[in-house]
Amino acid sequence: MSFKVRGIVLPEREERTFWIDGDRLRTDPGPDAGAAETVVDGGWLLPGLVDVHTHPGTEAVAVPFDDEVLRKQLLEHRDAGVLLIRTPGSAARIPGWVDEDATLPRVRSAGQWLATPGRFFPGYGRDITEAELVQAAVEESAASSGWCKIIGDWGFEDPPVPIYLLKAAIDAVHANGGKVAVHCQTADGSRNAVLAGADSLEHGMHLDPGLIDQMARQGTAFVPTMSVFAAHEKAAREREPSPRRDWWLTGWEALPANVRAAHEAGVTVLAGTDSWPCGTVATEVGQLISAGLPAEDAVAAASWRAREWLGLPALTDGAPADLVAYADDPTLDPAVLAHPTRIILKGRIVA
Ligand SMILES: [Zn+2]
Incomplete structure (x- = not known):
């Protein structure tokens, strides 16, 4: 397990923690959870x-x-x-x-x-x-x-x-x-x-x-x-x-x-x-x-509706580790969308 992310997931509006295993999201950390580096701690998480x-x-x-x-x-x-x-x-x-x-x-x-x-x-x-x-x-x-x-x-x-x-x-x-x-x-x-x-x-x-x-x-x-x-x-x-x-x-x-x-x-x-x-x-x-x-x-x-339309899941266990994190809720202020605090693509940190 390389990375750990935690935040309020849209569209469910639930706080979730994911561990990133290769290019996949996992909700179960497995035995070596302690080795994961936390790269998002709070805020809002959207599928890419x-x-x-x-x-x-x-x-x-x-x-x-x-x-x-x-x-x-x-x-x-x-x-x-x-x-x-x-x-x-x-x-x-x-x-x-x-x-x-x-x-x-x-x-x-x-x-x-x-x-x-x-x-x-x-x-x-x-x-x-x-x-x-x-x-x-x-x-x-x-x-x-x-x-x-x-x-x-x-x-x-x-x-x-x-x-x-x-x-x-x-x-x-x-x-x-x-x-x-x-x-x-x-x-x-x-x-x-x-x-x-x-x-x-x-x-x-x-x-x-x-x-x-x-x-x-x-x-x-x-x-x-x-x-x-x-x-x-x-x-x-x-x-x-x-x-x-x-x-x-x-x-x-x-x-x-x-x-x-x-x-x-x-x-x-x-x-x-x-x-x-x-x-x-x-x-x-x-x-x-x-x-x-x-x-x-x-x-x-x-985001999630377009991903689903193209055959990709949202932020769930086993989904591709493609996500964007924001400090604030982008559904309250869509201008937030242009300013991700973290971008993760295929399990890799982009920003
Ligand atoms: Zn065109």
Whole structure:
């Protein structure tokens, strides 16, 4: 036994003591408990933070994927306490050395963005024809952590991926045991993503609120990436009025109410930043709170609920030793989230 941590565990709000055995948490100290060094003594303990929508590996849109940039950005996440990420689309498949490096956050990847003609930045994702979509979706999910990412729509006046095709791709990936994240930002694209049974709506701008109950029933998660939109709001308002600008602002203005309604209907709402620099998921938690999520649910969206959604347990006996400690309760003041007093990843002290 190397380390001992003690604190009030969220979401249970119980004081617990864990011993860290290799990369696992243990509630039973075993015979050599006395040898453990106490590294957290009081305060609040959360499962490692999670960003479910981040694209490490490039510093900006449409520049080539770079392994050193990937490492640097994963470390930015880690040093902010973000110990698990899902990367819904990349300019290249996430290389195998990431999983093998005990100093890097856990990554759930989705292969390359699947971009049919006219949708997405040319050459940045995997450019395919519509006829190739089903096969490519199966390939990317099989070559990654089980996810793939389909760019379901793009230009605000352009048609989305036809629903029959989107559904065929989602059904094929599901039949193969995988999951599908769908980029959608138009009313038609968001509708298609829900009706086709996507596992997650990424952005979900212009989502018809009438579809929220169906999302809840079928288990479609909602990743609204509010902070990246909020960062663009000022520039959008300063632009000359145009149909595109008005479309964007209308979608952004409707997003908070949809986020709140989705949460209240039982949809899993999760925190994703979709922006650089990496390691800013605390900002997205603040956005979810401003949309009307209770603070505890907003924190859960970037911690235990997101971990569970990605198949990892919270702070329990035998769980991976990924945790962040805080001096104060982050559900009372989410600004606390950005200031962990201790970060432990895969049983190792990071900070
Ligand atoms: Zn994105």
